[in-house]
Amino acid sequence: MEKLQETVKKIQPIDQQAVEKAAQRLDMLTKPQGSLGVLEDIVKQLAGITGNPIPRLGKKCVVIMAGDHGVVEEGVSAFPQEVTPQMVMNFLNGGAAINVLSRHAGADIVCCDIGVASDVKHPSLIIKKVRYGTANMAKGPAMSREEATRAIEVGIEVAEDKIKGGVNILATGEMGIGNTTPSSAILTVFGCPVEKVVGRGTGIDDKGLALKIKTIIKAIEVNDPDPSDPIDVLSKVGGLEIAGLAGVILAAAAHRIPIVIDGFISSAAALVASKIEPRSVQYMIASHVSEEPGHKMMLEMMRLYPMLHMKMRLGEGTGAALAFHIIDAATHIQSEMATFESAGVSRSSSR
Missing domain, CATH: 3.40.50.10210 (Nicotinate-nucleotide-dimethylbenzimidazole phosphoribosyltransferase (CobT), large domain)
Structure with a gap:
């Protein structure tokens, strides 16, 4: 029972700051915001879990x-x-x-x-x-x-x-x-x-x-x-x-x-x-x-x-x-896709 109790005590909420940083980068990539749907959700969750806004799987x-x-x-x-x-x-x-x-x-x-x-x-x-x-x-x-x-x-x-x-x-x-x-x-x-x-x-x-x-x-x-x-x-x-x-x-x-x-x-x-x-x-x-x-x-x-x-x-x-x-695909999107700035692509303008 001691091992179980020790393990449960270690479980903390995911890192919301890393989630926000991951979301910010996703919004900078050359695509409409949120257009990759679940792939973006996975990136943000992995960022929160690992504390890395550009998570990588090993x-x-x-x-x-x-x-x-x-x-x-x-x-x-x-x-x-x-x-x-x-x-x-x-x-x-x-x-x-x-x-x-x-x-x-x-x-x-x-x-x-x-x-x-x-x-x-x-x-x-x-x-x-x-x-x-x-x-x-x-x-x-x-x-x-x-x-x-x-x-x-x-x-x-x-x-x-x-x-x-x-x-x-x-x-x-x-x-x-x-x-x-x-x-x-x-x-x-x-x-x-x-x-x-x-x-x-x-x-x-x-x-x-x-x-x-x-x-x-x-x-x-x-x-x-x-x-x-x-x-x-x-x-x-x-x-x-x-x-x-x-x-x-x-x-x-x-x-x-x-x-x-x-x-x-x-x-x-x-x-x-x-x-x-x-x-x-x-x-x-x-x-x-x-x-x-x-x-x-x-x-x-x-x-x-x-x-x-x-x-x-x-x-x-x-x-x-x-x-x-x-x-795997989600992590590659976050790490390899160009941003609007790096690719020289114009952002959409809200009206």
């Missing part, structure tokens, strides 16, 4: 947290639990979608076993297993409060290790069969109607969707999570990889590093992080909005605006890896 890294979920016993997923360790190996061997997109974006990947229900062995795997998967939240708490806290702190440790290694922009990724169910439960506890929140996840049919909704309602009734206590919510109806990603997000904010948020599960982690420390939202960049119906609601709850609408629902960090290209 080393990028996608942090994938992997964990299993006892609630799959209820039949809420179209895929069996053994897919989790199989996909972890796929990540480590470079064969998954996130590997392809990260290579294309020039980003590293790290994968952490924070709660896979079996042992996975690979020289590149970070093993910080809190427990072998969560318990079935439809029958009781997914994990203890101590385990939820430890999982958050694992995320902090992994992020800080990458930051110490020179990474200056992070992205969230995850793997865990059944993890749209706890993500939907978290959003429901924080105030959204369960029927509007729950999606088809890995591709369940109508019968499966009805079962998933019923399971989430049961889990909330059985555990009675306290929406004013985000760690209580996380421990009762959350997941180990969700907790780990919340830690990654909090660590990024504490170290003034931008954190690119991926899809539905990553945004559940972001929502928990925002409830632990609201100022952490200032460091989050929403990459895309997924096909999961609850994702848009999560982003709206945090007042985050996704830059991409790609009809994606894979997870892994894939949307965040795509967004790296947009973020």
Whole structure:
């Protein structure tokens, strides 16, 4: 708990003076003011995060947290639990979608076993297993409060290790069969109607969707999570990889590093992080909005605006890896585009 408390205390508001200086430079560039839209918003946010009005990206890294979920016993997923360790190996061997997109974006990947229900062995795997998967939240708490806290702190440790290694922009990724169910439960506890929140996840049919909704309602009734206590919510109806990603997000904010948020599960982690420390939202960049119906609601709850609408629902960090290209482009605009004065271009005159 001490590590978590120390991290939260370090999170400060972004540098508004740097935001203003970035905005002033953007207005001097050879274009109508505000005409590059979201690219300009990204520049200003990065300036505030880093304190540099002309921010530059260096080393990028996608942090994938992997964990299993006892609630799959209820039949809420179209895929069996053994897919989790199989996909972890796929990540480590470079064969998954996130590997392809990260290579294309020039980003590293790290994968952490924070709660896979079996042992996975690979020289590149970070093993910080809190427990072998969560318990079935439809029958009781997914994990203890101590385990939820430890999982958050694992995320902090992994992020800080990458930051110490020179990474200056992070992205969230995850793997865990059944993890749209706890993500939907978290959003429901924080105030959204369960029927509007729950999606088809890995591709369940109508019968499966009805079962998933019923399971989430049961889990909330059985555990009675306290929406004013985000760690209580996380421990009762959350997941180990969700907790780990919340830690990654909090660590990024504490170290003034931008954190690119991926899809539905990553945004559940972001929502928990925002409830632990609201100022952490200032460091989050929403990459895309997924096909999961609850994702848009999560982003709206945090007042985050996704830059991409790609009809994606894979997870892994894939949307965040795509967004790296947009973020890179924004920084190049700020650093390389000519000003009206340097280019000898006349400004518009207001009438």
